[in-house]
Amino acid sequence: MTAAQLLVVATPLAPLLLLAAGLPRATRRHLPALLWLAPLPGLAAALLAGGAPPLVLDPDRLRFTLALDAPAALLLGACALLWSAAGIHARAYLGTGPGAVRFAAWWLVTQSGSLGVFVAGDLIGFYLAFALVSLPAYGLIVHDGTPAARRAAAVTLLLAVLGEVALLLGFVLLADAVPGGSIAIADAVAALRGGKAPDLAIALLIAGFGLKAGLLPLHVWLPLAHPAAPMPASAVLSGAIVKAGIIGLLRVLPLDGSEAGWGAALAAIGFATAFWGVGCGITQRNPKTVLAYSTVSQMGLLAAALGLGMAAGEPGAALAIAFAALHHVLAKGALFLAVGVIAGLGGWRAMLLVLLPALVLALGFGGAPLTGGALAKAATKPLFGESLAATLAALSAAGSTLLMLHFTRRLAAGRGAGGVAPGLLLPWLLLAVAAMVLPWVLYPRLGLGDPLALPMPEALWPVLLGAALFAALRRWGARLPAVPEGDLLHPAERVLRATGGWGAGIARIEAALRVWPVAGMALLLLLLAVGATLTIGAR
Numbered sequence: 001m002t003a004a005q006l007l008v009v010a011t012p013l014a015p016l017l018l019l020a021a022g023l024p025r026a027t028r029r030h031l032p033a034l035l036w037l038a039p040l041p042g043l044a045a046a047l048l049a050g051g052a053p054p055l056v057l058d059p060d061r062l063r064f065t066l067a068l069d070a071p072a073a074l075l076l077g078a079c080a081l082l083w084s085a086a087g088i089h090a091r092a093y094l095g096t097g098p099g100a101v102r103f104a105a106w107w108l109v110t111q112s113g114s115l116g117v118f119v120a121g122d123l124i125g126f127y128l129a130f131a132l133v134s135l136p137a138y139g140l141i142v143h144d145g146t147p148a149a150r151r152a153a154a155v156t157l158l159l160a161v162l163g164e165v166a167l168l169l170g171f172v173l174l175a176d177a178v179p180g181g182s183i184a185i186a187d188a189v190a191a192l193r194g195g196k197a198p199d200l201a202i203a204l205l206i207a208g209f210g211l212k213a214g215l216l217p218l219h220v221w222l223p224l225a226h227p228a229a230p231m232p233a234s235a236v237l238s239g240a241i242v243k244a245g246i247i248g249l250l251r252v253l254p255l256d257g258s259e260a261g262w263g264a265a266l267a268a269i270g271f272a273t274a275f276w277g278v279g280c281g282i283t284q285r286n287p288k289t290v291l292a293y294s295t296v297s298q299m300g301l302l303a304a305a306l307g308l309g310m311a312a313g314e315p316g317a318a319l320a321i322a323f324a325a326l327h328h329v330l331a332k333g334a335l336f337l338a339v340g341v342i343a344g345l346g347g348w349r350a351m352l353l354v355l356l357p358a359l360v361l362a363l364g365f366g367g368a369p370l371t372g373g374a375l376a377k378a379a380t381k382p383l384f385g386e387s388l389a390a391t392l393a394a395l396s397a398a399g400s401t402l403l404m405l406h407f408t409r410r411l412a413a414g415r416g417a418g419g420v421a422p423g424l425l426l427p428w429l430l431l432a433v434a435a436m437v438l439p440w441v442l443y444p445r446l447g448l449g450d451p452l453a454l455p456m457p458e459a460l461w462p463v464l465l466g467a468a469l470f471a472a473l474r475r476w477g478a479r480l481p482a483v484p485e486g487d488l489l490h491p492a493e494r495v496l497r498a499t500g501g502w503g504a505g506i507a508r509i510e511a512a513l514r515v516w517p518v519a520g521m522a523l524l525l526l527l528l529a530v531g532a533t534l535t536i537g538a539r
Helices: 001-019 031-037 040-048 072-095 098-116 125-134 139-140 147-177 185-193 199-213 223-230 231-241 245-253 260-281 287-310 317-342 345-363 371-383 390-414 422-445 456-479 488-499 502-514 516-537
Strands: 055-056 062-066
Touching: 001 031, 001 040, 001 055, 001 062, 001 098, 001 317, 031 072, 031 098, 040 072, 062 125, 062 147, 072 231, 072 245, 072 317, 072 422, 098 125, 098 139, 098 231, 098 245, 125 147, 125 185, 125 199, 125 245, 139 147, 139 223, 139 231, 147 185, 147 199, 147 223, 147 502, 199 245, 199 260, 199 287, 223 231, 223 287, 231 245, 231 287, 231 317, 231 516, 245 287, 245 317, 260 390, 287 371, 287 390, 317 345, 317 371, 317 390, 317 422, 345 371, 345 390, 345 422, 371 390, 371 422, 371 456, 390 456
Parallel strands: none
Antiparallel strands: 055 062
């Protein structure tokens, strides 16, 4: 095993090994202070192991695979940096005590899956990593124990289970279509290209990954979970965890134009999600909820770009989408941390250290010139072409500007007084700087073009339109009907209550949640066994 391959193996195992080291009573209390260390092997793998030869076990048949291609390396590096910065924030935010240790345990298990999806190259490994990023997130969301947190966690867990079922069925159909019994994702995608896998497999995969990415109508967990979760958990939920859905779509969907019809369908769902997120978000007052709906909108736009690239057979689609997603990881994770920081700051400190950087990041989501977001928009622009899709993308950028200016206004309303702990301030500033600088460093190195040659007027008009819409929102926004957090979930709940099925369903969910710690420990032990087996077998 080469050093690069060892880093790839360590990426999902390091959080679990840190958790195992923190299980003894003597070391348990130190676990929250060490959270920032666990993602570092993943960050090193993204920097040093991208493009390294894949590690393949049982190469003649099943082909268990660990690999890191360029798009996955971009997302892995960004997510690892976010997990590390948010880990520092979590230590200062949660303090010490049994609650912090319990949170740290759920944090590390979820992190293992969040980073593992970027290196898993076979269906079984990917499914296990995806389960870890989906199911243990319940423990992060429910941490505060409020009724809102319990409800959000229950809804998230229920939808996560449904997503896991959809993925399992889709993967079974894929594996059945691959000749020779291989479970390598590359072989499964080849079967999709060759028309050997049924359309039902693609539909199930889009549903399962689309749920995690927050696509309409399965997005409802995002605006419920983000406001209810502690601040560092909200940052990784929106910045890193939803990217498991994006990398899933990038990994398993054929991007060669062979499934143009499904690409067009995904693009339509993506555009609908993008505008739905803006429409719901502008009625919210909680800045974390506004950010959640912004994530819904942004993931919808990425899905639209992916669908169009899939339909056109655009070879650079995966790299362009991964680059745009990298910007979202860093900027959105930073803005969630900003909500926690500004509550302890007032006066010029709040303006200089939080509001001005947050405004730059916010405008970046609309593609404002000279921001990292402008480069993210430029990277995906060729996928939208010059047709109706390009107009919709520009209007979506205007909507993002409107929504993020609304967020900045709500953020300013949360200013506090006094000082803020360095453990809260430094991670926010680190991520803010990374979101501003890293896109400029990576854009030319990835061969995406010269960032200084981008046409500024073309990128400016959606921002100006969004600013004009924000001015109108400030004047007449009070007349808009309030959209409850979770939007479509509320009419669905009324239907269930009317049919008498809601009470029984909630009882079953609560019964499942009571045994969840046992199930979670069983899943953790299973993953440790699988990881040990892979490590021993690779020697």
